[in-house]
Amino acid sequence: MAKMNMLHAINSALDITMAEHPQACIFGEDVGYFGGVFRATSGLQEKYGQHRVFNTPLTEQGIMGFANGLAAFGAPALAEIQFADYIFPAFDQIVNESAKFRYRSGNEFNVGNLTIRTPYGGGIAGGLYHSQSPEAYFAHTPGLKIVVPRNPYQAKGLLRAAIKDDNPVIFFEPKRLYRASTGEVPEEDYSIELGKAEVVTEGTDVTLLAWGAQMEIIEDAAKRASEQGISCEVIDLRSILPWDMETIAKSVTKTGRLIVSHEAPITNGFGAEIVATIQQECFLHLESPILRVCGLDTPYPLALEKEYVPDALKVLAAIKQSVEF
Amino acid sequence: MAKMNMLHAINSALDITMAEHPQACIFGEDVGYFGGVFRATSGLQEKYGQHRVFNTPLTEQGIMGFANGLAAFGAPALAEIQFADYIFPAFDQIVNESAKFRYRSGNEFNVGNLTIRTPYGGGIAGGLYHSQSPEAYFAHTPGLKIVVPRNPYQAKGLLRAAIKDDNPVIFFEPKRLYRASTGEVPEEDYSIELGKAEVVTEGTDVTLLAWGAQMEIIEDAAKRASEQGISCEVIDLRSILPWDMETIAKSVTKTGRLIVSHEAPITNGFGAEIVATIQQECFLHLESPILRVCGLDTPYPLALEKEYVPDALKVLAAIKQSVEF
Amino acid sequence: MSNPNNVSLNISHDLEFIDGHALNIPTLSILNEDGDIHHGATAPDIDESTALRLYETMRFIRALDERMQAAQRQGRVSFYMQCLGEEAAVTASAAALDQDDMIMAQYREQAALHYRGFTLDQFMNQMFSNERDLGKGRQMPIHYGSAALNYMTISSPLGTQIPQATGYAYGQKIKHIDPQTGELNSAIDNITICYFGEGAASEGDFHAGLNMAAVHKSPVIFFARNNGYAISTPADEQFKGDGIASRGVGYGIKTIRVDGADALAVYAATKKARDIATTTGEPVLIESIAYRLGAHSTSDDPSGYRSKDEEANYQACPIERFRKWLVKQNWLNEEEDVKAKETIREDILAALKRAEVIAKPPLEELVSDVYDTPIPSLQRQYEQLKNHIKQHPDAYPVTAGRIK
Amino acid sequence: MSNPNNVSLNISHDLEFIDGHALNIPTLSILNEDGDIHHGATAPDIDESTALRLYETMRFIRALDERMQAAQRQGRVSFYMQCLGEEAAVTASAAALDQDDMIMAQYREQAALHYRGFTLDQFMNQMFSNERDLGKGRQMPIHYGSAALNYMTISSPLGTQIPQATGYAYGQKIKHIDPQTGELNSAIDNITICYFGEGAASEGDFHAGLNMAAVHKSPVIFFARNNGYAISTPADEQFKGDGIASRGVGYGIKTIRVDGADALAVYAATKKARDIATTTGEPVLIESIAYRLGAHSTSDDPSGYRSKDEEANYQACPIERFRKWLVKQNWLNEEEDVKAKETIREDILAALKRAEVIAKPPLEELVSDVYDTPIPSLQRQYEQLKNHIKQHPDAYPVTAGRIK
Ligand SMILES: Cc1ncc(C[n+]2csc(CCOP(=O)(O)OP(=O)(O)O)c2C)c(N)n1
């Protein structure tokens, strides 16, 4: 074990992959010599050469088109989109191509070797275009997998699993935690199964559900709630697609209450899907309406970011509303 | 009044707009001399000239970039995307640009003059890429409005309202109904207010909610249900963004039951948002879980389209499940 | 260009703009209309069996196109797209490749696929989306694909295959690179050809794909089929530059324009392009000029946007031109050729009749291949659907009888 | 090119590829390093007041950049981007325009905005996202915009302004078109200039924007700032063609390359480009060659990817070069110039101090301008947020005190 921050943990997962597979390639804007604007690929070009770790021209649709082709060829394609806010020019290549590659060809071809890494989320004074959490845009797309880690240990294990998974996976990295979150991480290889949520704290009164950087917030809220005598079960969803309905339903069956929290705007965020499914699964167990504590339905702001985000106080307010219903 | 099919109704709305505003432009792939692959813009180039009704090069991102610029200049920009399946290359221009133009500039600039028309939906043996219903991809985007008409009368009135609305609007046209749906439509100008659902049939036992071409299906299901003594309240949502929560909540408060149906894959479709909101609004009135009857979580198929789609039989089954809960 | 800006710096003091058409682009032409080699031209090195296979492929595709166009009129298939007028461009370019080179096509390149060995039944099974379709009945007619034949399954969204070809070819190159120097340490054994129309070349993916291929040195032959139309949109409403070839210099890509109705010119250019790609790793751009003789597809009627006069003007047949040359080479027996044509027509009709009665894919193919293995939620949806169909077998006749 | 394929057809029988660098591109240079007009070059027709305004703008921006870079180091603003080395390119091109022409910039063109009259306080209010920011404190520092000054608000996603410029300029042209003939019936009064970096030119939007401008004849001056880098990515990993200028011919767009550190060359080229655009409606492409002397932004440290040697090699200052010419013209009093520089520095510091204490925008600006008028759901969210903040005023000190 070693103490790593999230960037080190990600770098380590990439390093293992590059050593493992002679055709694995890492590419994206500035990922080469410079090691990426967040330095997640630092040192890898030096280690694996310019033809396996390289800067691309500045075109996200090109990066993803290239990645689809390389993955279809059979090489592990590890593409980086510099900010999740800039993934949209690649939307067609991801949603119409990556996601449908296997199905449309009757499994003659597939891009299972594709992994897309991209930093997402707010909290860095980034305003409209360096703060978005676009997971829900992809969650409506059968054929994709979507993963979001909450800390370095999770990041390395989930990223390795995403890379080894034989489907295209989007791996959203909470950039606010890149350096802020540190912890013990094994230097050797390990994987954490995709599609499984994790009960981080057990509790009895209300279930709190989130993923990625938002976990910190709901854990904080749970602590504050426990000071007021409310016992929260805290769950990290980890995989958005496929998502672990069983674990959530089991928890809600026990607690009778659910609060989902994400940074993205509330309307049609992934919280909506969770609520829609769980109200059906747990209808007779629900003691109060399921609540969502999310970003407002506005673009991501700058000066009023503090007001905008679903912070621990807002989650706490929802916990009380749910319990007192 | 005249008998029109949906294409005529749309053409009429466009014609009125072109006559009204000397700078209004219609553009898109093949919309010029040919009048569009579905002939929605038929005759308009002849009437308004090549510089106001024109073919663009084959680039959806270009069409939408151009449209954003023209709308920002102040001219009504009436862009056509040939199939909704091909709107994704323009996703960045719509989601990061159109939707955020006013907000990011503090209202120094806006693209309120923008209207995007695009045919959507299945039922024409179109397979993966001529059948998609991508409304939910846009519904997560504050700043956009989204409208879907169910028949020619609605199409003309809603399209005129969309064009006159001072916000970017995506107008999804149910292509299966282009010629199949006919009805009396005023030749003169009229508008139907955006953001308002319409109760198409009143009922008492269960609320059925859909939009666009799916209305036909739920109306059929409602008829079959009534034969079995179940009274359905049938509602056309009409606007996806903003959506008329009040009308739906009022109906569900009365019936205690809700079924939402759309063609798009179920996971994170717009049905999810409706369910999530309504379970909260109407928690104490709900007598059974809210159900969704939607496309499966697969790309849109071809040979097995009949099996895939949320048809009247499936809606009927859900009605019974809801009532018998 | 050893400056940070990566440009030539030829200082000038004249305020002169480079003309939008400053480039002089020749068009390679080898075979004339009568089937003779142009004076001054050199026929490419093509052997008799390759030439005959090329010819037979064109002849077959012409017959298939005619038959399927008619079948669509009869309501037997839902949709079809002909290759009329572009047979030489597609077939001769495919013939210049290695069987293991990857083909990433747009949709009008069925001739390349047949050249590779796709059987008549395979064509039919795809068009009838029956259970023997390699694509499992999921895409519209003509969206063929075959891993065994290195022919990437067609995808409707235009232009998407262009940067994909760049990525695919990059994979083909990797093992030939010296890890130390980053230079090729051997010729590349297989490369990728990427076909697209002059319309699709307006997509952003075109720009990304060509630029990345040049920068990353991906061995792709970009084969632009300029056939004058994108559905109803004529090429002069598609671009103002001198065709697609004029763009090569913008990417630093070697480029050639060829007469696309001239099988020998296309063959020669593609062979040489392949040589360049395999030995340097670099991409090459070929623009083929032909005329889309038919409608865009069976959903289209060109009389709505182009004149009969124009159509008449460009009626020249690339197959006929090549046939005349073969005859002059003494490689073709005309009598047998006429007979073969008849047989092909019969074979096609017979295959059509076979394919149209083969069952559609079973229900499980609705949910397979979304992922490598079905995810739990989809599995649940599938179970629910099965139950539903079992309760209403009459409503779902195609699948009901076969549900386990 | 009167053929359906819209290409030149110069029949050739030689199997020759056009070289990827077949185009010969000169670089316009008028002013030498010493502030003298090159032999054989002609100075553009620029009057004293314009020249001085140009110079003062460059000098101001240099001072602003230095001050704000330092302010970011001190933690007073969160982010900044300098224009170092590109002042002449940006300012001289803006100076060649009409005040009512639209400017659609990338982000490094603050000089063009200042040339138009954006005040020091306006700059500061934006960077401190205070309540006087025209953008209402919503975007990161340097995302300026002003409708009054015809300067489109900067948007971070790269390249998106390129096709938008095409559309905007098309609007500017419409009223000058004869509805019958589709031809211009008068010169166009106002046009659009669109700035972008050589990195952003790799985006698909670049391709779409330039091609559409050529096809639809949109009067846009596409101004490519090739400064050698896109963050850490050098131009030779960005493209293999001869700069951005080599692409003009692919779109049929008149093109010129200029020395971007030479204010007179930039001014002359842009003036002539504007003439072409206003009289023909057609777009023009200008590639300016300069070197990004500073870091990409305050988040960047170029020592991680380029050598001190290279940096030293390209230190030449465009402002100094122009200053020397002004002095030789006898248009600049050097003593006053030195004094003015001092005053500017003081003014900037004073403005910074003013702006940083101005309040942030009130809570209602969080939800305004999403739509023309707030939609009901957002209105509900706003009410809920107001109540929440009222209950926890200490947690939201910026807005709590001012909530009605
Ligand atoms: C992204 C996208 N936009 C639009 C379409 C609809 N469409 C299908 S074919 C076609 C024209 C293509 O023309 P071209 O590339 O010249 O090829 P050709 O048909 O002439 O062979 C269009 C617009 C599509 N399939 N994909």
Ligand SMILES: Cc1ncc(C[n+]2csc(CCOP(=O)(O)OP(=O)(O)O)c2C)c(N)n1
């Ligand atoms: C679509 C998109 N992708 C990535 C980025 C991140 N980014 C910001 S600036 C930049 C480099 C731009 O380089 P260039 O266009 O050459 O302009 P310069 O900074 O040299 O002026 C990148 C990659 C972005 N803003 N938008």
Ligand SMILES: [Mg+2]
């Ligand atoms: Mg074409």
Ligand SMILES: [Mg+2]
């Ligand atoms: Mg640059």
